[in-house]
Amino acid sequence: MALLAQIVVSGVLLGGLYALMALGLALVWGVLNIVNLSHGALIMLGAYATYFLFTGAHVDPFAALPLAAAALFAAGYLIQRGILNLVIRGPMFNTLLITFGIEVILTYLAQLWFSADYRAINPRYAGSSYTFGGVTVPLVQALGFAIAIGLTAAMWLFLLHSRTGRGIRAAAQNLVAARLYGVDPKRIYALTFGLGAALAGVAGGLYGTVSQINPYIGGPLTAKSFVIAIIGGLDNPFGVVVGGLFLGIVESLTALYVGPTYRDVASFGILVLVLVARPSGLLGRTA
Amino acid sequence: MSDALLEVGRLNAGYGEMAVLRDVSIAIRPAEIVALVGSNGAGKTTLLRALSRLIPSRGELRFAGRSLAGAAADEVFGLGLVQVPEGRQLFDRMSVAENLRMGAYQRRDKAAIEADLERVYALFPAVADRRRQLAGSLSGGEQQMCAMARALMARPRLLMVDEMSLGLAPVIVDALLETMSQIRAQGVTVLLVEQDVHAALSVADRGYVLETGEIVRAGTARELERDPEVQRAYLGAADPVPAMPAGRAHGAP
Numbered sequence A: 001m002a003l004l005a006q007i008v009v010s011g012v013l014l015g016g017l018y019a020l021m022a023l024g025l026a027l028v029w030g031v032l033n034i035v036n037l038s039h040g041a042l043i044m045l046g047a048y049a050t051y052f053l054f055t056g057a058h059v060d061p062f063a064a065l066p067l068a069a070a071a072l073f074a075a076g077y078l079i080q081r082g083i084l085n086l087v088i089r090g091p092m093f094n095t096l097l098i099t100f101g102i103e104v105i106l107t108y109l110a111q112l113w114f115s116a117d118y119r120a121i122n123p124r125y126a127g128s129s130y131t132f133g134g135v136t137v138p139l140v141q142a143l144g145f146a147i148a149i150g151l152t153a154a155m156w157l158f159l160l161h162s163r164t165g166r167g168i169r170a171a172a173q174n175l176v177a178a179r180l181y182g183v184d185p186k187r188i189y190a191l192t193f194g195l196g197a198a199l200a201g202v203a204g205g206l207y208g209t210v211s212q213i214n215p216y217i218g219g220p221l222t223a224k225s226f227v228i229a230i231i232g233g234l235d236n237p238f239g240v241v242v243g244g245l246f247l248g249i250v251e252s253l254t255a256l257y258v259g260p261t262y263r264d265v266a267s268f269g270i271l272v273l274v275l276v277a278r279p280s281g282l283l284g285r286t287a
Numbered sequence B: 001m002s003d004a005l006l007e008v009g010r011l012n013a014g015y016g017e018m019a020v021l022r023d024v025s026i027a028i029r030p031a032e033i034v035a036l037v038g039s040n041g042a043g044k045t046t047l048l049r050a051l052s053r054l055i056p057s058r059g060e061l062r063f064a065g066r067s068l069a070g071a072a073a074d075e076v077f078g079l080g081l082v083q084v085p086e087g088r089q090l091f092d093r094m095s096v097a098e099n100l101r102m103g104a105y106q107r108r109d110k111a112a113i114e115a116d117l118e119r120v121y122a123l124f125p126a127v128a129d130r131r132r133q134l135a136g137s138l139s140g141g142e143q144q145m146c147a148m149a150r151a152l153m154a155r156p157r158l159l160m161v162d163e164m165s166l167g168l169a170p171v172i173v174d175a176l177l178e179t180m181s182q183i184r185a186q187g188v189t190v191l192l193v194e195q196d197v198h199a200a201l202s203v204a205d206r207g208y209v210l211e212t213g214e215i216v217r218a219g220t221a222r223e224l225e226r227d228p229e230v231q232r233a234y235l236g237a238a239d240p241v242p243a244m245p246a247g248r249a250h251g252a253p
C-alpha cells in the first residue's frame, strides 16, 4: 500500500512537469492552429540553458529558470515572426513540416555545440527529500511541481483577465472579428509562440533537474505533450494539468508493475489509442 | 467634398483574380447617416471589408483627412472606423461583458471604459441582463444588440453596420434603428448597409445604390424613396412584370 502511494505521488510530481511541458504546445495549437513539432526541441534548449547557467555561471537552476524563459521567449518570438508567419493559417500539413524541420535543425545544432553526452544538473540539495508517513518526496521534484502548477495557474489568469490575454483568445476564436476590433494578429501570434517557447524553456530547466539531458530528448517530449494536449483539450490550461497528471501516474504505475523500460511504451500506446479513437484531433480544435 | 469624414474615390477591390468593386466613389460627412443598399451579391460587404482594410484595394481611401493606403485593419480601427460585420462575428466563447471589453481593446482609459460600459448597458438593457452569458448562446436579436454594443465600446467616429436587420423581428429592427438615431445625435457618423431598404431610408439622410460592384444611384433618402427604379427594384412597388433587370424603364413591355 505504501508502495502504491509512493508510486502515485511520484506520478503526480512527474505529471505536474508534464502539464507544464504540454501547456505551451496546447497554447500555440489553440491560438495559431499549429501543432508545433519543435516544442520538445525548445524544451531541450531550455534544459541546456539552465545547465550552462548552472555549470558555467553557478546560477542556481531554479534562479536560472526566468533567464531560460526569457531566452526561449525571444527565440520563439523570432521563429514566429521570421518563419511561421510566412505560412500562417496555411494548411496544417505545411506548418507540421516546417516545425518538424525546425526540430531537426535545433537537435542537430545542439548535438554540434553541446555534444551528444548525457548531462545532469546537480545542485547541492539535489538529494534532499522529505518523508511523510512512508512516502518520500524529493525536494527538487516538489519544487518543480509547485512551479509547474503555479505557472499554469498564472497562465490561466493571464489569458482570462489581462487585456493581452483577451486579445490572444479573440484571435483564437474569431480571427476576422479580432482584426476588426484592433488586434494585430502578427504581434499576437508572435507573442503567443514566444509564450509557448518560454513555457517550454521553464519546463526544460525543471526537466534537467530531475532527468539527464541530451540533444535528443525533444522528440519524445513533443509526443507526450501532444498526448496531454489531446486528453486535456486546448481551451482551458487546467485541461493540461488533468492530462499531465494522468500521463504521469500511468507512467509511474507502468514502471512499477510492468517494468521501467515500458514507461514510454505506455505513453505512446495512449497516443496511438487517442489517435485511433479521435483521429480528427490531429486536424482541428476538436480536442 | 473636402469636409468629408470618409472619402472613397474610384475604389477597386475583389477576391484574388475576381474583381467585385469597380470605381466606387462615395463620401460621408460627419454626423450623417448614409444608407448603402443593393441586391444580394452587389458588393456591399466587400466594400466594408475594403474600408476596414480586411482585403486589399486600389483607389483613394481617406478617413478623417488621413490616407488609409497601406494601413492595417487594427490601425483603421484605432482611427475610429469601426464595423459591425455581417453575421455579427461575436467572440462566441467569451461572455457578453468580455465581448464588450474587446470593443475597447485599443483603449487604455480604464475609468472611461467602465463608464462607457454602463452607458452601453443602459442603451441595450437586454444585453445588460445577459452580461455573464456566453455570447454564442444568445438569441439572434440579442447577438445583434451585443455586436452593436461591442462596436460602441470602441467610441467609433464612423460606425459601419452590415445587414443589421437580417433575421430580426420588425420591433427589434425599429428599436435598433432608433438607437442608430440616438448614436448619431451623439456625433457618431453611420454607414448603414441594409437589405431592408425601406427601414434604412427611413432613418438615413442620404443613400447610395450599389449594383454589381458599381454605384448606380446616389441622393438624399427622400429622392431615393421616390425614385421609380429604386421603388421597383427594392421597395416592392406594384409592377406587372416583377424582377425585371435593372436599367429598363418602368412600364416597358
Ligand SMILES: Nc1ncnc2c1ncn2[C@@H]1O[C@H](COP(=O)(O)OP(=O)(O)OP(=O)(O)O)[C@@H](O)[C@H]1O
Pocket: B015, B018, B020, B038, B039, B040, B041, B042, B043, B044, B045, B046, B047, B086, B163, B195
Ligand atoms: N470571401 C470571398 N471570396 C470570394 N468571393 C467572395 C467572397 N465574399 C464575397 N464574394 C463574392 O463577391 C461578390 C460580392 O459579395 P458581397 O458579400 O460583397 O455582396 P453583398 O452585397 O454584401 O451581398 P448580400 O446582400 O447578400 O450580403 C459576390 O459575388 C460574392 O460571391
Ligand SMILES: [Mg+2]
Pocket: B044, B045, B046, B086, B162, B163
Ligand atoms: Mg453582405
